Amino acid sequence: MSATTLEASPYGEYVCPDTLVLQRTLPGPIERVWRYLTDSELRQQWLAAGPMSLQPGADFELVWRNDELSASASERPAGFPAxxxxTCQITQVDPLRELSFHWPGAGDVTFALEAQGSDVLLTVTHRLLPHRAMxxxxxxGWHMHCDILAARLAGTRPGSFWSGWARLRDEYEQRAPR
Structure with a gap:
């Protein structure tokens, strides 16, 4: 499967039952995108806070506060905490190209970056998803978080996380392997 095939759709693709691949073309340069992946203060603007030591084997904590990425905490679906x-573990680091980590109970995540002129292709691969609901x-979640990242990097106002996530959850319910 080529990158252009995935890039043609804003949706992640389940390339096998336990693996999701999602791509976004982001405004560069690649160094800036890398900082949004690795710097806690920048990462919390689109995903989750938590300092990282960029060494394989290093533990780090991701702290999600999706209400802060939303228009209001009242949008948060029932059953989700504020x-x-x-606690995750770095598994691979290739600066400006790839960052991988193990997320206990949720699988393995890889961020891959590829320069494309003044833009950067971000590929998020989430492997070993334990079950369909996850x-x-x-x-x-990745779809909405990556949309917020794209907006931040473009200097535009991102959509509200929780309202977007709720809409996308229904769409991914149709897309996820049975």
């Missing part, structure tokens, strides 16, 4: 945390949840 804050969630996960596939749907993270599919909608």
């Amino acid at each position: 804050e969630s945390r996960a 596939s749907v949840m993270v599919g909608a």
Whole structure:
């Protein structure tokens, strides 16, 4: 499967039952995009806070506060906390190209960057999704978080996380393997 095939759609693609691949073309340069992946203050503007030591084997904590990425906390679906945390472990680092980590209970995530002129192709690959419900949840989550990242990098106002996630959850429910 080529990058252009995936890039033609804003949706992540389940390339096998337990693996989601999602791509976004982002405004560069690649160094700036890398900082949004690795710097806690920048990463919390689109995904989750938490300092990282960019060394394989290093543990780090991701702290999600999706209410801060939303128009209002009242949009948060029932059953989701205002804050969630996960202790993850860096598995691979190739500066400006690739960052991979293990997320216990949720699988393995890789961010790959590829310069394309003044833009950067971000490929998010989430492997070893443990079950379909998780596939749907993270599919909608990665989609919305990457849309927010694209807006931040473009200097535009991002959409509200929770309202977008709720809409996308229904769409990923149809897309996820049965």
